[in-house]
Amino acid sequence: xxxxxxxxxxxxxxxxxxxxxxxxxxxxxxxxxxxxxxxxxxxxxxxxxxxxxxxxxxxxxxxxxxxxxxxxxxxxxxxxxxxxxxxxxxxxxxxxxxxxxxxxxxxxxxxxxxxxxxxxxxxxxxxxxxxxxxxxxxxxxxx
Numbered sequence: 001x002x003x004x005x006x007x008x009x010x011x012x013x014x015x016x017x018x019x020x021x022x023x024x025x026x027x028x029x030x031x032x033x034x035x036x037x038x039x040x041x042x043x044x045x046x047x048x049x050x051x052x053x054x055x056x057x058x059x060x061x062x063x064x065x066x067x068x069x070x071x072x073x074x075x076x077x078x079x080x081x082x083x084x085x086x087x088x089x090x091x092x093x094x095x096x097x098x099x100x101x102x103x104x105x106x107x108x109x110x111x112x113x114x115x116x117x118x119x120x121x122x123x124x125x126x127x128x129x130x131x132x133x134x135x136x137x138x139x140x141x142x143x
Contacts, residue, residue, distance in 0.1 A: 009033075010114060017113050018106075021092055024048045030088075037081040044081075050096055053085040087116060 016032035023029050026048035027041050034041060044056040061078045064070050089096075091112045094105045 014110060014114060017088075017092075017110070020088075021095060021106075021109075025050045025053070025092075027053075034084065036077075037084045040077055040081040041085070050089055050092075053089060054082060057082040057085060088113075091116060 013033035016029055020026065020029035027044075027046040030041060031038050040057070040060070044053075044060050046052045046056045057078055061075055061082070064074050064078065092109055095102065095109050
């Protein structure tokens with residue numbers, strides 16, 4: 001019995017990643033794969049647009065540090081979410097400019113996302129992740 005990769009976590013994360021890019025980097029599209037970072041991203045009130053992620057998270061960090069008794073765990077959580085966002089922004093950089101999306105560049109971005117993704121929880125997810133990676137590799141060769 002075969003299970004389509006989009007029914008597994010890696011495939012769902014890939015689709016959400018593409019929606020995130022397609023919807024103008026809207027933070028709500030991250031909910032499928034942001035995991036523990038999603039709560040902080042909501043608190044940061046990022047909305048949409050690549051340029052808002054790091055500045056809004058930095059503002060949350062500064063706000064917490066300015067408190068009389070800053071909560072170190074909150075600062076650490078925000079730094080981890082910032083690292084997460086920074087990775088996603090770096091990976092998606094090749095498709096971030098212009099009004100059109102280059103299919104070959106998008107395939108490379110997806111390959112990088114799959115390789116960087118932490119969505120594997122079991123053997124079936126690992127197989128789906130490999131299939132997604134192999135498919136993106138094929139797209140890179142024909143593009």
